[in-house]
Amino acid sequence: MRVSDVMTSPPVCVPPDISLAAVARDMDERAVGSVLVVEDGTLRGIVTDRDLAVRGMGCGLVSTTRVGDMMSPRVVTVEASDDLQTAYQTFRRADVRRLPVLASGQVVGVLTIDDLLLDVFRRLGDLLGPVAWSVLQESREAAPGNPAPSDAPPRP
Numbered sequence: 001m002r003v004s005d006v007m008t009s010p011p012v013c014v015p016p017d018i019s020l021a022a023v024a025r026d027m028d029e030r031a032v033g034s035v036l037v038v039e040d041g042t043l044r045g046i047v048t049d050r051d052l053a054v055r056g057m058g059c060g061l062v063s064t065t066r067v068g069d070m071m072s073p074r075v076v077t078v079e080a081s082d083d084l085q086t087a088y089q090t091f092r093r094a095d096v097r098r099l100p101v102l103a104s105g106q107v108v109g110v111l112t113i114d115d116l117l118l119d120v121f122r123r124l125g126d127l128l129g130p131v132a133w134s135v136l137q138e139s140r141e142a143a144p145g146n147p148a149p150s151d152a153p154p155r156p
Contacts, residue, residue, distance in 0.1 A: 003087050004080040006119045007101045007109035013038040016045070016068025020056050023047060023067050034098050036107055037071045043100055043107050045071030077102050078111060084119070087111055 012035045014023055023035055027049060037045040047067055055061070055070050076094040078087050080103040090099060091113065101109040 001084050001119075002080065003078050003082045003084060003101055003111055004103075004109070006084065006115045007080070007111045008115060009101075009109035011036050011100065011107055011110045013107060014047075014067060015039060016066060016071070018067050019063060020052060020061060020065045020067060020070065021063035024052055024063075027052075033112075034110065035067075036075075036100050036110065037067055038107055039068075041106060043075060043077070043102070044068065045073045046075050046098065046100065047071045048098065075100055079103065080108050084116070088116070091116075 012026065012030050012032050014026065014035045014037055016037050016039050018026075027033070027035060034046055034048040036043060037047060045068070047070070051070065051072065056065070061070060076090060076096055077100045078090055080101050087099065091097075097113045099111045100107055101111050
């Protein structure tokens, strides 16, 4: 499976000259925990909700401060075509919760720890679904007052 199969797309991108207040409103409206700072199609940095709270408000920056002045300029990325195993290794090595995803040098998405967690849950559901159905069916058939297995209605 590839990064592009589980990433969030399109990413929320902002220019470096936008204010911290505008970024915070944008993040709230779009229900995201980070935005990518992009200028002329090039990824320049990332700003997370934690950055806004700790480095922004916590350090006394005013709401009109440009996001480019407080973003994290060192951004670890993955390629959309990378295998998910590469993404797992990158997350462990970089100790981050979000990775911008690039394709041909352009930002095409964001991969988060939550995206990977949802993928794991989907895979477990696919794996365990038939087993769970079988267990439920067996316990229903064994319950007192239920019809014998030969009398039971067919499975949907």
